[in-house]
Amino acid sequence: MTADTQAAALRPMSKEQREQFEEEGYLVVRGALSESEVAYYEQAIDRVYAAERKAGRLSPEGSMHKLSAVASCPEAVGLIDHPNTFPLVWSMLGWNVHIYHSHLDVHPPIRIEKPYRFEWHQDGGRQNRELETEPRPRLSVKIAYWLSDVSETGRGNFKVVPGSHLRNWIDGPPRRDVAWPEPAGSVEVCANPGDAVFFDRRLWHTRTNNYSQITRKGVFFAYSHRWSYGRDENDALYQSPQFATFNPIQRQLLGANLATPDQVPGDHQWGHYPETTPLHGFLQHNDLLDPTYPPLKP
Numbered sequence: 343m344t345a346d347t348q349a350a351a352l353r354p355m356s357k358e359q360r361e362q363f364e365e366e367g368y369l370v371v372r373g374a375l376s377e378s379e380v381a382y383y384e385q386a387i388d389r390v391y392a393a394e395r396k397a398g399r400l401s402p403e404g405s406m407h408k409l410s411a412v413a414s415c416p417e418a419v420g421l422i423d424h425p426n427t428f429p430l431v432w433s434m435l436g437w438n439v440h441i442y443h444s445h446l447d448v449h450p451p452i453r454i455e456k457p458y459r460f461e462w463h464q465d466g467g468r469q470n471r472e473l474e475t476e477p478r479p480r481l482s483v484k485i486a487y488w489l490s491d492v493s494e495t496g497r498g499n500f501k502v503v504p505g506s507h508l509r510n511w512i513d514g515p516p517r518r519d520v521a522w523p524e525p526a527g528s529v530e531v532c533a534n535p536g537d538a539v540f541f542d543r544r545l546w547h548t549r550t551n552n553y554s555q556i557t558r559k560g561v562f563f564a565y566s567h568r569w570s571y572g573r574d575e576n577d578a579l580y581q582s583p584q585f586a587t588f589n590p591i592q593r594q595l596l597g598a599n600l601a602t603p604d605q606v607p608g609d610h611q612w613g614h615y616p617e618t619t620p621l622h623g624f625l626q627h628n629d630l631l632d633p634t635y636p637p638l639k640p
C-alpha cells in the first residue's frame with residue numbers, strides 16, 4: 343500500500359459527498375482505479391467471459407451478467423474493500439456490513455435492435471413491496487466500477503433519475519413490453535474506465551442498450567447489513583485456497599462465518615460481537631468509529 347492509498351482507506355465520506363449523496367442518491371468517484379488496475383480487472387473479467395462463452399452460458403446477444411462476482415472471479419477481490427471507494431460504504435452503513443449481491447457484466451455491441459422493455463427499477467426485489475414506509479429505508483448501497491469507456495452516452499451507460507431514491511414510485515407502463523417515455527429528469531451517467539458510481543439502492547435506475555462499437559464492462563457490488571440475507575453464493579469460495587489469502591475485512595464482506603466457538607453465528611451477524619468483526623476492529627484502531635452516527639457507534 344502506498345501512503346496515498348493508506349490515507350484514502352482512512353478518509354471517511356466528506357460532508358459535501360454526504361450532502362450530494364443524500365440529495366441525488368448517487369456519487370461518481372472519478373479515477374477510483376488506476377490504469378494498471380483497470381487493465382488487471384479487465385483481463386480477469388475477460389477470462390470469465392471467455393469461460394462462460396465456452397460453456398454456452400452467454401445471452402443470445404453474447405452478454406454476460408454473472409452473479410457472485412468474487413466467487414466467479416477471485417481476482418476481483420481487491421475491488422470489494424478498495425481504499426478509494428470502500429470508505430463511502432462504511433461511512434454510510436457502518437461496520438456490520440457484507441456484500442449481499444454482486445455481478446460481473448459484459449455487454450458487447452448489440453447489432454440487431456432489441457424489442458422494447460421497461461427496465462427501470464429500484465434494487466432489492468420484494469423489499470420494494472414488503473416495506474411500508476415512504477420513502478422506504480435505504481438498506482443497501484452499491485458500487486459500480488467501470489472497466490470500459492462510457493464517457494459518452496449510447497454505450498450501454500447506467501441511467502438514473504437523480505434524487506429519485508426518496509420516491510417509492512415512478513410512472514411506468516402497464517406491462518414491461520409497452521413502450522413508455524423515459525422518466526422526467528433521467529440522465530445517462532458518463533464515466534471513464536476506472537471511475538466508480540456509488541449509489542443508493544432506492545435510486546431509480548436502468549441499464550441501457552449498447553448500440554455503440556465498444557463492449558461495455560463493469561463490476562457491481564451491493565453492500566447491506568450482515569443481518570440481511572446474502573443473495574451471492576460463496577460456499578465454494580470459502581473452500582478454495584484463494585479464500586485463505588483474503589484479508590479479514592474481505593472475508594467479512596464475503597459473508598464468512600466470523601463466530602468463534604462460544605459465539606452464535608446468527609447473533610454475530612446481528613452485530614453482537616463487534617470485537618471479532620474485522621471492520622469494527624479496523625475502524626476502532628484508526629479512530630474512525632463515531633458515537634454520533636448510530637451505524638458507526640462503537
Ligand SMILES: O=C(O)CCC(=O)C(=O)O
Pocket residue numbers: 447465484498499500501547548549550562
Ligand atoms: O448495468 C447497469 O447499468 C445497471 C445495473 C443495475 O440495474 C443494477 O445494478 O441493479
